[in-house]
Every structure is written in structure tokens, then in C-alpha cells.
Amino acid sequence: MPNLLPAVGWKADLWRGVQTGVPILLASAPFAVLFGAMSVENGLTIAEATLMSATIFAGASQMVGLELFGHRVAPWLIVFSIFAVNFRHVLYSAALGQNVPHWSPVTKAIAFFFLVDPVFAESERRVENGRPVTLVWYMGVALPMYGAWILMSWIGAEFGSRVMPDAHAIGLDFLLPLYFLGLVMGFRNRPRWLPVVIVSAAASILAYRYIGSPWHVTVGAIAGVVLAACLPLREEPAALADVEPATT
Amino acid sequence: MTANLWIILFGALATYLTRVGGHIVLSQFSRIHPRVQAGLEAVPAAVLTTLVAPAAMMGGPAEWAALVVAALAGTRMPMFVAFVAGAITLAAMRSLVG
Numbered sequence: 321m322p323n324l325l326p327a328v329g330w331k332a333d334l335w336r337g338v339q340t341g342v343p344i345l346l347a348s349a350p351f352a353v354l355f356g357a358m359s360v361e362n363g364l365t366i367a368e369a370t371l372m373s374a375t376i377f378a379g380a381s382q383m384v385g386l387e388l389f390g391h392r393v394a395p396w397l398i399v400f401s402i403f404a405v406n407f408r409h410v411l412y413s414a415a416l417g418q419n420v421p422h423w424s425p426v427t428k429a430i431a432f433f434f435l436v437d438p439v440f441a442e443s444e445r446r447v448e449n450g451r452p453v454t455l456v457w458y459m460g461v462a463l464p465m466y467g468a469w470i471l472m473s474w475i476g477a478e479f480g481s482r483v484m485p486d487a488h489a490i491g492l493d494f495l496l497p498l499y500f501l502g503l504v505m506g507f508r509n510r511p512r513w514l515p516v517v518i519v520s521a522a523a524s525i526l527a528y529r530y531i532g533s534p535w536h537v538t539v540g541a542i543a544g545v546v547l548a549a550c551l552p553l554r555e556e557p558a559a560l561a562d563v564e565p566a567t568t
Numbered sequence: 569m570t571a572n573l574w575i576i577l578f579g580a581l582a583t584y585l586t587r588v589g590g591h592i593v594l595s596q597f598s599r600i601h602p603r604v605q606a607g608l609e610a611v612p613a614a615v616l617t618t619l620v621a622p623a624a625m626m627g628g629p630a631e632w633a634a635l636v637v638a639a640l641a642g643t644r645m646p647m648f649v650a651f652v653a654g655a656i657t658l659a660a661m662r663s664l665v666g
Contacts, residue, residue: 412611512606
């Protein structure tokens with residue numbers, strides 16, 4: 321995103337966050353509408369569907385929950401499935417925590433509630449660009465997305481499939497994968513990037529085929545992270561790059 | 569309170585635990601092992617790749633073209649420009665090949 325304002329305090333930070341969040345908000349809105357529409361078809365009330373988006377705020381796990389609501393599965397098993405699908409957030413939480421030592425425990429307790437895939441990815445990208453993850457920036461990204469997620473879920477539940485756009489024709493269904501690919505490319509200067517991407521891609525495709533969605537996310541992510549932890553450690557070049565002369 | 573309501577609230581609690589749990593566990597250690605650090609650095613690339621790869625595998629020529637354009641553009645241009653280039657490629661290809 322172009323920076324329309326110079327870095328002059330919290331308002332600029334907030335505005336940058338909102339600018340970062342809006343494209344993601346637009347790309348994820350159809351999924352919220354779809355969730356709302358499907359939840360009513362699966363026997364939830366409009367209020368329950370909206371409450372689910374407001375309290376869980378995690379698209380894939382909400383869909384899994386819905387699918388199980390329809391099958392008369394034991395309640396604890398539905399809760400466990402939601403937990404399992406969201407397990408990747410443990411990794412986000414551990415990684416983000418390293419970058420926000422300046423946040424108080426209460427701030428963390430509130431902010432981490434909003435730690436969805438794109439908020440985590442954008443926070444890591446901000447660190448990659450050498451900027452601090454400030455609370456106003458973070459909330460600028462997260463809060464509009466959270467509000468839109470609830471609103472769009474309600475619209476989907478209230479008005480059903482009548483409001484679903486022809487997602488395929490304008491490519492909406494594939495916008496999020498494209499967006500995530502753009503983010504993946506942004507991390508290409510990190511150590512072990514290529515082997516991690518290859519192994520995570522292969523593991524997630526295999527898991528997608530043989531276990532099923534959305535388990536491929538957790539399986540693929542763990543494969544890549546474990547690989548990175550097992551590969552030989554070497555001196556990180558990033559720390560040395562700054563002191564090397566520009567020309568030799 | 570209906571069963572649905574309880575499931576939603578406990579589902580929300582379980583989700584919240586995953587979002588604070590990783591940090592709570594890690595903050596118990598004063599020093600992070602280099603291998604854990606290496607694993608944490610790989611988290612964004614590893615997770616985000618899993619959100620792309622199966623979708624790419626299931627796609628057709630239009631989706632593949634869009635991904636290639638976005639990936640190539642991503643090495644030269646800001647991430648958001650790469651994303652828009654991919655989206656335009658996708659819409660154009662779909663209107664051509666269906």
C-alpha cells in the first residue's frame with residue numbers, strides 16, 4: 321500500500337493499519353456472507369450465527385463447526401474440532417509474542433483475541449520491513465476486519481444466498497490464495513524460506529487429499545516449522561548485512 | 569441456554585486459548601533455543617503456503633497464470649501490486665477461457 325501519511329505518531333500508525341486491513345477485509349467478506357447463509361441452512365438462528373462470528377472469529381473453524389452441527393455430533397467433539405482447526409494460532413501467538421515485548425499483559429490478552437491469519441501475516445511483514453508492531457497499527461488492521469466479519473455474517477444469515485455475488489466470474493473465490501501467495505513471497509529473504517515453502521506445500525497437498533480440509537493447514541504448517549527447526553543452523557546473514565560496505 | 573449456545577461459547581474459549589497459548593508457553597522460558605527460534609521464523613511462510621498450495625493444485629490455467637504472475641511480480645514489486653496483478657490476470661483469463 322502507498323504510504324499517504326508520514327510517520328507522525330499514532331494517527332499515522334492507525335491509518336496505515338486501516339489501509340493494510342481494508343483489502344483483506346474485502347477479500348474475506350464473501351466468506352463471511354457464505355458462513356452466515358450456510359449457518360441458517362444448518363439450523364442455527366441468525367443470532368447464533370452472528371454470535372459465532374463475534375466470539376470465535378475464525379472462518380475455517382466456523383465452517384467445520386457448522387458441518388458438525390448438521391450431523392448431530394457430540395457437543396464436546398464439535399468444540400474439540402474447532403480447537404484442532406485453530407491449533408495453528410498457537411504458532412502465531414508464539415511468533416508474535418517475540419515481536420511485542422512492549423505490550424502489557426492486559427494489552428496482549430486483548431490484542432491476541434484478534435490474531436487471525438492475515439493479522440498475523442501483516443504483523444510479521446511489518447517486522448520484516450523494520451517497523452514496530454504498535455497497538456494502534458495492529459488494531460487498525462484488526463478492528464475493521466472484525467467488524468466487517470460480524471456484519472457480513474449477519475447479512476449472510478439474514479438474507480441468505482440472495483446476496484451472494486457470482487464469486488467465480490469476478491475471481492473472488494481465488495483472491496485469498498492470491499493474497500496469501502503475495503505474503504509468502506514477501507518472506508523470501510528469511511533463512512530456509514525455499515525448503516520450508518516446498519515442504520509445507522507438499523505436506524498440505526497430501527493432507528488435503530488424504531485427510532481432508534481444513535486439516536491440511538495444521539499438517540502443512542507443522543511440517544514446514546519442524547523442517548526449519550531441524551535444518552542446520554547457520555549464522556544469520558541479516559544481522560551482518562548492515563555493516564558490510566555497499567561496494568567492495 | 570441451548571446446546572448450540574454452549575458449543576459456540578466453548579468453541580470461542582478454545583479458539584482464544586490457541587491465540588494466547590503459544591505466547592504464554594513460550595514466555596515461561598527466559599532464553600529461546602536457536603532451533604525454536606528458527607521454527608518460529610518459518611511460521612508465516614509455512615502456514616501461508618498451506619493456504620495457497622491445495623487451491624493452486626485444484627485450479628486450472630486461469631488460476632495457475634494468476635499465481636505465476638503474482639509470484640513473479642512479488643519478487644520485483646510491493647506485495648499489494650503483485651496481488652492486484654494476479655487478480656487482474658485471473659479475471660482476464662477467466663473471461664477468456666471460462
